[in-house]
Ligand code: 13P
């Protein structure tokens with residue numbers, strides 16, 4: 202499994218003012234432990250040493266006594282499967298105890314993802330500092346024992362509820378529960394916690410309807426992304442007059458007016474002042490699509506980037522898209538609001554792998570999907586997007602063999618459409634893999650009239666089951682021209698905002714609610730403003746690579 206930290210962008214507030222910083226936070230993922238073919242537990246963990254963790258977990262739980270009891274261990278992605286030599290009896294629920302440790306509790310994320318706090322509750326950095334001071338002086342149990350966690354609920358002025366416990370979860374459940382018992386409303390309150398903020402802590406705030414969560418300690422990456430998606434303001438390292446605001450800083454007053462409306466006005470004013478244009482991909486958050494000058498698919502956006510006479514291009518998308526803009530407009534400043542917005546598919550191919558394949562197939566034309574790094578484009582003859590892949594492949598003389606990289610599913614789709622045999626690689630989009638035929642069939646039973654539109658990045662059987670496999674702009678066009686009133690949308694869910702806006706009389710059902718690209722969702726209104734204010738993060742492409750990559754991109758634009 203992957204490493205233990207992720208890079209994030211945050212707003213740091215201290216006596217020296219406010220500053221945008223990048224920082225490392227702990228990574229958090231799910232780990233499924235299977236014992237003798239059955240799911241024993243799903244833990245939220247740091248994704249390192251997971252086999253050791255799984256073995257330790259079953260030993261600590263009393264399910265084995267020693268290593269010799271284990272006959273096999275397999276680590277596959279985020280799962281560890283353990284087989285034991287002897288049959289282990291079913292765990293008797295009466296004997297189970299939820300521990301006060303990190304793995305404790307029953308957590309059902311499902312519906313949480315659909316909840317969003319739009320509470321207008323806000324407070325100043327000074328109020329946060331003084332509440333934190335008061336909170337610490339109240340932690341008597343910690344001072345005397347050194348072993349207790351504390352949590353408090355505050356209305357922004359006073360602490361209205363305070364509890365301690367050996368578990369950080371328990372302390373939070375106690376303050377929330379006590380407010381429930383005392384009928385204290387929580388939508389206009391904040392939680393202070395002495396513990397780390399992992400995703401389960403954010404879930405508690407969301408379920409209780411509490412819009413602000415503050416800790417002395419650090420959050421995990423999963424906690425940050427959950428808080429961002431559900432409208433929770435997450436503040437960590439609140440010590441003295443310093444603090445890091447990870448999400449939704451609009452609830453911090455006195456910073457300058459930070460309401461979404463003001464943010465939008467400030468973005469618009471700065472955009473004009475700095476002669477900037479905002480380009481947004483169809484998968485961006487609704488509020489980003491709404492402030493953009495152009496919203497479109499990869500092809501559309503690369504054309505817009507080539508045409509614009511703006512001085513600055515703020516690219517609300519992922520790295521490879523901003524890189525294309527820079528390659529096509531080298532004299533312009535191209536900004537990506539979050540420098541971590543990458544694309545896992547683009548990371549699935551290296552220059553060395555492609556070079557090896559070229560050596561194995563001398564004379565083959567190399568077609569690369571735009572979802573690649575500039576260095577791969579520089580090694581390719583021509584680029585393509587999902588909108589023009591078929592045309593691009595058809596433009597290559599019959600008889601010439603073709604290497605297609607990196608998406609094996611888009612490659613398979615183009616091969617079927619063109620009747621050409623393509624030499625494929627093994628790349629894929631993890632987000633589109635959440636879309637399955639079973640999921641679509643279920644929706645089709647509920648909405649039998651709905652047309653099924655999927656992106657060609659979906660797996661082969663999903664594409665085969667669809668009414669049409671089209672790029673994201675292709676979907677917008679299909680819906681506009683179709684007589685149908687209902688559509689099952691098999692791509693990243695962000696596009697549904699645009700589809701609804703353009704077709705208010707039609708209904709859209711996401712083929713999978715889990716088809717959310719975490720990279721596309723890194724862009725927020727605050728980060729767009731910071732990008733314009735500080736002209737960050739500037740995209741640069743080494744000249745040698747840019748020259749060759751430009752050839753492949755321009756050949757694609759020429760084919761159309
Ligand atoms: P299009 O918008 O070109 O269809 O691409 C989808 C995609 O996954 C971009 O990353």
Ligand code: SF4
Pocket residue numbers: 519543544545546547572630631632633658693718719720721
């Ligand atoms: Fe990459 Fe898939 Fe996200 Fe597109 S949706 S940017 S292919 S990870």
